[in-house]
Each structure stands twice: as C-alpha cells, then as structure tokens.
Amino acid sequence: MSVRIFVTGNPGVGKTTLVLKISEALRDKGIKVGGFTTREVRERGRRVGFKIKALDTGEEGTLAWAGLDGPRVGKYGVNLQDLNEIGVEAVERALREADVVIIDEIGAMEFKSKKFAEAVEKAIESEKPLLAALHRRWVDRFKDRGKLYVLTVENREKVREEILLELLKELKGI
Numbered sequence: 001m002s003v004r005i006f007v008t009g010n011p012g013v014g015k016t017t018l019v020l021k022i023s024e025a026l027r028d029k030g031i032k033v034g035g036f037t038t039r040e041v042r043e044r045g046r047r048v049g050f051k052i053k054a055l056d057t058g059e060e061g062t063l064a065w066a067g068l069d070g071p072r073v074g075k076y077g078v079n080l081q082d083l084n085e086i087g088v089e090a091v092e093r094a095l096r097e098a099d100v101v102i103i104d105e106i107g108a109m110e111f112k113s114k115k116f117a118e119a120v121e122k123a124i125e126s127e128k129p130l131l132a133a134l135h136r137r138w139v140d141r142f143k144d145r146g147k148l149y150v151l152t153v154e155n156r157e158k159v160r161e162e163i164l165l166e167l168l169k170e171l172k173g174i
C-alpha cells in the first residue's frame with residue numbers, strides 16, 4: 001500500500017511552507033513532484049484572497065478572492081475555472097506523470113468543485129505517494145485514509161524531516 005500523508009494544523013502554522021520545502025528537497029534528488037500549492041494574498045495587511053499554483057509548470061491563478069462572483073466560502077468567492085484548470089489539472093497530471101502527488105490543500109474552497117473532489121479520491125486510491133495539507137474541519141473525513149500529522153510551531157521542523165524520510169523510503173529505487 002502506498003503512503004498517504006495528511007498534514008493539518010492551525011491557520012498559518014506552516015503547512016504550505018512544509019509542502020514547498022519537501023517538494024524542493026525531493027526535486028533536488030531528481031524526484032518528480034506534481035500537484036498544487038495555495039497561498040494567501042494580503043493587501044495593506046488584510047487578507048484579500050488566495051492564489052493557486054501548479055507545482056510542475058509554475059502556472060498560477062486565483063483560487064478565491066474577496067467579493068468575487070462564485071461559490072462562497074466566508075467573504076471569498078471561489079474561482080472554479082482556475083481551481084479546475086490549474087489545481088485539478090495539476091493533480092491529474094501528477095497522477096499520470098509524477099512520482100509524488102501534492103495537494104495543498106483539501107478544504108472548503110477546494111470542495112466547491114466536484115472535479116476537485118474526484119481528483120482527491122483518485123489521488124488517495126492511487127499507488128503514488130500522496131502528501132496533502134488538510135484543513136482542520138476535514139480531518140475527521142480523511143484521518144483514517146492515511147497518516148495524519150498535526151503541525152505546531154514546536155514540531156514543524158521535526159515533522160518535515162520525518163515526512164521527507166518517509167517519502168524517500170517509499171520512493172527508493174526511483
């Protein structure tokens with residue numbers, strides 16, 4: 001059975017940073033990483049939206065923006081087009097072409113897309129190693145389908161090393 005690693009934790013604890021550093025470390029070893037990351041965008045100190053970026057191509061779009069017309073999560077409207085065309089496509093590509101699949105994150109915004117939900121399911125069922133950031137509210141739904149790490153400021157460096165070793169062990173031979 002393949003490794004499936006979920007990382008959760010409070011907002012801003014470092015989930016995206018962990019995923020990015022692990023992606024870099026894997027790439028440095030010649031391992032092909034695919035999937036997507038998200039990041040928040042602030043203007044004058046206030047959060048105004050979220051960007052979504054494909055790990056393989058670097059293509060970036062808008063995941064959600066305050067006041068945007070689209071399915072709503074809080075004050076943000078979700079941009080289904082970029083979520084599907086950048087995020088979901090990146091996961092599909094990773095499932096075909098990459099050695100490791102990264103999903104950052106599984107949460108309310110992302111689940112506004114049925115295609116995203118299907119891609120997550122495929123990624124979990126896949127034989128390829130999966131590393132996914134999981135929003136706190138979705139932990140109960142996914143915690144039995146892989147290994148769950150709860151990230152804190154205190155443990156985040158150690159957890160990062162542990163996950164990297166776990167993935168490398170699984171990828172031995174590539």
Ligand SMILES: Nc1ncnc2c1ncn2[C@@H]1O[C@H](COP(=O)(O)OP(=O)(O)OP(=O)(O)O)[C@@H](O)[C@H]1O
Nearest residue numbers: 009010011012013014015016017018040105156157
């Ligand atoms: N290991 C670390 N060492 C130092 N700073 C860190 C570390 N991890 C994260 N940070 C800093 O903390 C901030 C938030 O990190 P990050 O965006 O990775 O968190 P997150 O958990 O993904 O947030 P969100 O809840 O928005 O998804 C960033 O400014 C980042 O640079």
